[in-house]
Amino acid sequence: MHAHYNRLSVAVRLALSVGIASSALIVHAQDTTPQQSTSTQNNNAQSSNAQNANEQPQASKAKTLEGMTVTGSLIRRVDTETASPVITLDRTAITNNGAPTLGNVLQQLPSISGYATNPANNSNGGGVASPTLEGGDGASRVSLRGLGASRTLVLVDGQRLSNADLNMIPQNMIQNVDVLAEGASTAYGSDAIGGVVNFHLRKDFNGAEFSLNDGISSHGDAQRRGFSFTTGASGTDGNIVVGLDWNKYTPVLAPRRGFSQRALYLSSGVITPAGSGTIPTGRFLVPAGLSPGGCNVNSAGNTYVTLAHGNGSSLSDYRCYGGPNDTFNYNAYNYIQTEQKRANFFVLGNYNITPDLTAFANIFYDRTNSAGQDAPAPTGTGDGWYVTANNPINPFGVTFGTPPGYTGTSYVINTRLTGLGTRLHTFDTDNLQVNTGLRGHFGQSSWTWDASLNYGYTNRRQVDYNEVNIADLQSVINSGGNIFDQADPAVTALLKNGVDSPVYTLTDTMKQLQFNASGELWDLPAGAMQLSAGALYRWNSMNYTVTPDAILDPATATCAVLAEACGSPGRGSINVKELYAETLIPLLSEQPGAYSLNLDLGVRASDYDTSGTTTNKKIAVEWRPIADLLVRATATQVFRAPNLDELDDGITIANPTINDPCVGLSSATLAAHPAACQNVPPQWAGNPTPQITGFYSGGKPAGVNLKPEHGMSYDLGLVYSPSWLTGFSSTIDAWRINLRDLLTPLAAQTVLNACFANDNSPYCQFIHRYPSNNALAGAIFFMNTPEVNLGNLSTSGVDFSTSYAIPHFDLGSFDPGKFKLTLNTSYTSSFYNDATPGQPGARTINYAGTYTQQFGNIARWRGSLTLNWSLGNWSAQWQTRYIHHLTNLNADAITGASAPMASILYHSAQIAYTVPSIKTRFEFGVDNITDKAPPLIYQNGLNYNVDTATYDVLGRYYWARATVKF
Numbered sequence: 001m002h003a004h005y006n007r008l009s010v011a012v013r014l015a016l017s018v019g020i021a022s023s024a025l026i027v028h029a030q031d032t033t034p035q036q037s038t039s040t041q042n043n044n045a046q047s048s049n050a051q052n053a054n055e056q057p058q059a060s061k062a063k064t065l066e067g068m069t070v071t072g073s074l075i076r077r078v079d080t081e082t083a084s085p086v087i088t089l090d091r092t093a094i095t096n097n098g099a100p101t102l103g104n105v106l107q108q109l110p111s112i113s114g115y116a117t118n119p120a121n122n123s124n125g126g127g128v129a130s131p132t133l134e135g136g137d138g139a140s141r142v143s144l145r146g147l148g149a150s151r152t153l154v155l156v157d158g159q160r161l162s163n164a165d166l167n168m169i170p171q172n173m174i175q176n177v178d179v180l181a182e183g184a185s186t187a188y189g190s191d192a193i194g195g196v197v198n199f200h201l202r203k204d205f206n207g208a209e210f211s212l213n214d215g216i217s218s219h220g221d222a223q224r225r226g227f228s229f230t231t232g233a234s235g236t237d238g239n240i241v242v243g244l245d246w247n248k249y250t251p252v253l254a255p256r257r258g259f260s261q262r263a264l265y266l267s268s269g270v271i272t273p274a275g276s277g278t279i280p281t282g283r284f285l286v287p288a289g290l291s292p293g294g295c296n297v298n299s300a301g302n303t304y305v306t307l308a309h310g311n312g313s314s315l316s317d318y319r320c321y322g323g324p325n326d327t328f329n330y331n332a333y334n335y336i337q338t339e340q341k342r343a344n345f346f347v348l349g350n351y352n353i354t355p356d357l358t359a360f361a362n363i364f365y366d367r368t369n370s371a372g373q374d375a376p377a378p379t380g381t382g383d384g385w386y387v388t389a390n391n392p393i394n395p396f397g398v399t400f401g402t403p404p405g406y407t408g409t410s411y412v413i414n415t416r417l418t419g420l421g422t423r424l425h426t427f428d429t430d431n432l433q434v435n436t437g438l439r440g441h442f443g444q445s446s447w448t449w450d451a452s453l454n455y456g457y458t459n460r461r462q463v464d465y466n467e468v469n470i471a472d473l474q475s476v477i478n479s480g481g482n483i484f485d486q487a488d489p490a491v492t493a494l495l496k497n498g499v500d501s502p503v504y505t506l507t508d509t510m511k512q513l514q515f516n517a518s519g520e521l522w523d524l525p526a527g528a529m530q531l532s533a534g535a536l537y538r539w540n541s542m543n544y545t546v547t548p549d550a551i552l553d554p555a556t557a558t559c560a561v562l563a564e565a566c567g568s569p570g571r572g573s574i575n576v577k578e579l580y581a582e583t584l585i586p587l588l589s590e591q592p593g594a595y596s597l598n599l600d601l602g603v604r605a606s607d608y609d610t611s612g613t614t615t616n617k618k619i620a621v622e623w624r625p626i627a628d629l630l631v632r633a634t635a636t637q638v639f640r641a642p643n644l645d646e647l648d649d650g651i652t653i654a655n656p657t658i659n660d661p662c663v664g665l666s667s668a669t670l671a672a673h674p675a676a677c678q679n680v681p682p683q684w685a686g687n688p689t690p691q692i693t694g695f696y697s698g699g700k701p702a703g704v705n706l707k708p709e710h711g712m713s714y715d716l717g718l719v720y721s722p723s724w725l726t727g728f729s730s731t732i733d734a735w736r737i738n739l740r741d742l743l744t745p746l747a748a749q750t751v752l753n754a755c756f757a758n759d760n761s762p763y764c765q766f767i768h769r770y771p772s773n774n775a776l777a778g779a780i781f782f783m784n785t786p787e788v789n790l791g792n793l794s795t796s797g798v799d800f801s802t803s804y805a806i807p808h809f810d811l812g813s814f815d816p817g818k819f820k821l822t823l824n825t826s827y828t829s830s831f832y833n834d835a836t837p838g839q840p841g842a843r844t845i846n847y848a849g850t851y852t853q854q855f856g857n858i859a860r861w862r863g864s865l866t867l868n869w870s871l872g873n874w875s876a877q878w879q880t881r882y883i884h885h886l887t888n889l890n891a892d893a894i895t896g897a898s899a900p901m902a903s904i905l906y907h908s909a910q911i912a913y914t915v916p917s918i919k920t921r922f923e924f925g926v927d928n929i930t931d932k933a934p935p936l937i938y939q940n941g942l943n944y945n946v947d948t949a950t951y952d953v954l955g956r957y958y959w960a961r962a963t964v965k966f
Contacts, residue, residue, distance in 0.1 A: 069158060071178035071198040073600065074187055074532035074582040076448070076518050081719050083600055083620035083632040084184075085733045087111070087801065087824065089177045092868075096877045096910050098925040098959035100213055100226045100247035101167040101342070102174070103140020106197060108881060110826035110863050111181040111799065113950075114146030115856035119167075119249055119338045119370075120948035137427040137460065138249075138340035138370035139165040144181050144194035145737060145795055146831060146858045151640060153184070153192040156199045157362065159435045160188070160538075162456020162510040166197075168366035168431045170245035170344035172211070172228040175202045181799065181826075182735055183638035183713025186602035186618040189536070189578055190641045193711065193737065201348050201362060205232030205241045208966050213247075215959030218931060219257070222337050222954045223250045238351040238358070244344065251339035251371070254331045254944055257953065259933050263331050264945045266892045266899055266938045275327035278378035278414045280486055281307040283321050285412035290396050295320035302411070312484035313395050330375035333422050336944055336953045340370035356443070361436040368429040373422045377468045377499075380414035383562055384470045385477065387413065393482040415483060417468065419492030420499055424465040432457040446528075447519030456510035465501050467561045469549060473498030500561050502550035505543075508644075512538040526597070527586035536578040542644035544570040552651055557693050557782050568650025570698065576641070580604035582618075595624040600634075608641050611708050630719040632733075638713050642699065642706040642743055646787040649698035654785065656694045656748035660686055661756040662778070675764035676755040679771055680778035693782040694748050702766075702786035709789070711739035717799075727805030727820075736796035741789040742833075747854065748783050750790070750835050757841035791835040795848075797828040817871030825863035831855070851888045851901060851937055857950040859884045873914040881906040883950065888937050901935040906952060920964040931956040 069076050072084030089105065097105045107116050118140045141149035141164055154164040161169075177199050184192040208231040215224045226247025232240055254260035262273040277283060284305050288297045292315075295303040306326060310317035346364035353359055381387070386401025387394050399406060400413045437452030473495070477483055481494040516534035523529075544567075552559050552566035559566035581603055588597035602618035618636035625631065662670065662677035663686040670677050699706040717733030746763065755764040766784035770776040806819040831848040833855070849860045861884035869876045884903050891899035910925035934951030946953060 072180045075584045087179045103166040114143040116949040117141045140167045147194035151193040153196045163458045172230045175200045182715045185616045185638040186604045193638045204234045211963040213961040217954045218956035222252045240349040249340045251335045252337040254334040260944045275329045279328045280418040282415040333375040342368045357440040366431040371426045373424045376418040378416045385474045420466045429460040449517045454512040458508040460506045462504040467565045469500035502547045505545045507543045509541045526589035530584045533581040539575045541573040570648045570650040572648030577607045595627045598622040634715045640709040651697040654694040675759045687779045692780045694785045697786045730802035733799045739793045746785040794832045796830045800825045820868040822866040876911040923961040927957040
């Protein structure tokens with residue numbers, strides 16, 4: 001903690017020093033420079049560039065190109081329409097959403113699908129003891145093309161963001177956002193497979209701006225409120241922008257919405273409310289003779305009872321278990337909006353040391369306090385505690401559980417410790433990002449250069465409250481804590497001595513040094529050939545620590561607390577050295593059939609100390625047969641090196657549900673599958689439950705050598721901006737991404753199926769069954785499901801977008817105002833996955849148009865239609881979003897049958913008015929106007945019955961904002 005606070009102290013001091021120094025310099029510059037508004041400066045600059053492009057000296061030309069690097073390319077250029085299919089959200093599009101964080105805005109884009117983390121994700125249903133299993137931490141991440149957040153690279157001004165949580169970036173720091181939904185490994189290196197999200201910072205900001213926002217749902221909950229303050233100054237010697245941002249989300253419990261009041265199961269085609277059989281009054285397996293009679297008796301002569309009344313000291317206090325009310329509604333304790341508070345501070349500054357040398361520093365810090373929760377802890381004697389037959393609290397006179405040295409018959413208790421309160425998971429997360437350096441020009445040439453240091457630091461401290469400590473609970477039971485009568489306040493007070501609050505701390509650090517140079521090589525008949533080249537060194541480290549009570553013992557699959565909260569420390573580092581270059585070659589210009597023809601070539605060589613070297617190349621073509629039409633095509637190699645979580649994450653427990661292929665087999669058939677069915681007796685009835693213990697981990701703890709993913713990304717598109725229809729532009733792009741050696745956690749069912757089909761499968765070593773001399777001989781003790789390189793994935797589709805700024809019509813005294821219509825759509829035609837290519841029984845499945853627990857929501861069609869209007873001081877927006885219907889694979893908990901999920905339309909509206917006399921803009925908006933409920937996907941591993949990564953769960957939502965400029 002001491003080192004942690006030292007880092008924050010250094011960051012604050014650095015930020016304040018930069019702010020004070022830059023402010024003094026800029027005030028001096030403004031004393032000698034007439035002030036202009038930001039819009040006036042930008043308009044004047046654009047006009048000057050357009051009129052005098054051929055007359056400017058080379059140094060000025062280089063400075064103009066310096067700020068025109070297009071996302072997806074290293075080349076600095078004037079053209080904004082290039083081979084890269086980029087969708088840009090301007091500041092208006094960001095603020096019109098009404099959400100106080102950026103994650104809500106980006107996750108609504110049509111090109112984003114699959115799984116996405118957001119504040120509606122409460123937890124994974126347990127202790128959340130792994131750095132990769134986050135729930136309730138308030139983060140939002142994006143998954144372009146449904147390929148997952150780890151395959152979407154997040155940048156700030158072209159520089160890699162250490163923590164890809166979009167919510168940590170304050171909205172008031174951002175000018176616009178570029179979203180590139182194609183591979184860009186040659187430009188940015190690893191992770192840019194599905195695409196890139198690039199946030200551009202606000203620059204040349206003059207004055208001050210204060211904004212206050214608030215929002216609440218039509219259900220009277222889910223309040224989101226906050227404020228932001230931004231101030232800045234610009235002059236000939238540089239600029240500075242300083243800002244603060246604060247927002248707060250209040251939690252919403254799942255029962256506040258009808259679709260999540262209870263867990264819903266689809267069983268044999270029938271939707272049934274369900275819950276846990278572990279209830280506060282207990283489920284006690286006892287000899288039938290100790291029951292009140294009339295209970296269901298199993299083949300061993302035992303039956304289940306539960307406490308009906310009294311204090312549990314007499315057999316007459318119990319009744320048969322199994323009535324309609326003998327289930328526990330754990331959904332009642334889950335959040336569909338997690339609790340969080342977030343504070344941000346940033347300083348953005350540039351200082352021109354000389355006309356050809358500029359120093360810059362972009363610094364921002366984020367502090368997030370958030371929390372998710374689960375129902376009170378379920379526990380049983382199977383967790384390791386016991387009640388002896390002679391314990392005074394035991395009315396049955398039989399032994400529950402297995403005391404040390406006990407060899408007699410034991411019975412079972414399962415109960416839920418509601419008196420202890422909910423299992424609360426709190427997260428305190430600190431993020432610091434610093435990008436600083438120098439940039440300049442090589443004399444009066446067209447060449448520019450920049451040298452930068454990019455530093456990122458994240459510290460996340462998680463505390464799990466009210467986790468059961470087995471040894472402490474045993475001490476409570478031995479000293480008279482009556483586990484049979486939790487309703488007694490005195491018992492509850494004693495049981496509170498049986499809980500623990502384990503702490504898990506994750507620290508990630510990134511340090512990156514980079515040098516770039518860019519300029520013109522020589523003039524060709526069609527224009528100047530350009531080159532951009534650079535070198536990079538990056539070092540990342542991860543350190544994940546767990547308090548001793550929660551460290552997992554793999555030999556027993558337990559720790560001092562309940563297994564759900566067991567974790568393992570993980571630690572590692574990666575360093576990479578890279579060289580890269582990109583050249584733009586103009587081949588033809590203003591020729592018949594070729595108004596312009598450019599060739600763009602790129603290459604990046606990477607050397608990872610963990611996975612070796614790789615070289616990836618790109619070729620792109622930009623052809624304008626006429627000035628109004630751009631034909632573009634890109635083919636690029638993509639790769640993703642295994643990250644530190646995938647390499648070094650320690651062992652944690654998961655509980656996958658499996659269908660064991662070794663059930664009910666004859667001796668001869670079992671002999672043909674000795675590895676998959678080791679120790680399984682003939683005609684075996686199966687595992688005690690379909691849910692087994694799985695050990696998830698990174699590759700290293702499981703002895704797996706991971707290698708990078710590799711693949712190809714293709715794009716072929718058209719951009720049409722007709723000169724005869726001013727304000728209209730339209731694009732269409734066909735895309736395809738092919739991946740091999742996919743980095744992914746092994747699914748338990750995949751391990752079983754692969755080993756059963758091939759006795760020599762490398763996955764057979766991950767199956768651990770009880771030995772033949774054990775009462776559970778053949779049953780799965782645990783199964784390793786680590787990160788591996790597994791299978792191939794290929795996805796393809798078409799994106800279409802169009803925008804039209806409708807000309808202002810002269811209707812005499814009636815002025816209808818200005819209108820702009822924007823349509824963005826994405827169609828996913830295929831999403832093929834072969835989990836075990838080349839192995840017996842392998843098959844390729846097309847997941848396009850489906851929902852699965854593995855890939856999430858891969859709807860075929862997604863789209864948004866936006867209409868903007870402005871007239872004088874008034875403005876308004878209407879937006880409609882569409883998500884196509886799809887199929888929920890294996891929705892039925894019994895038959896495994898699929899179920900349909902309906903398509904959905906969301907409508908939102910916003911209206912704003914500016915009062916010039918007080919320089920204040922008032923905005924009011926409504927999201928999900930029709931109060932659409934999300935389609936059901938039922939329980940099956942989730943606590944909400946719905947896909948919170950895709951659909952709105954809050955319903956109709958009202959928000960307001962006031963912004964004053966001074």
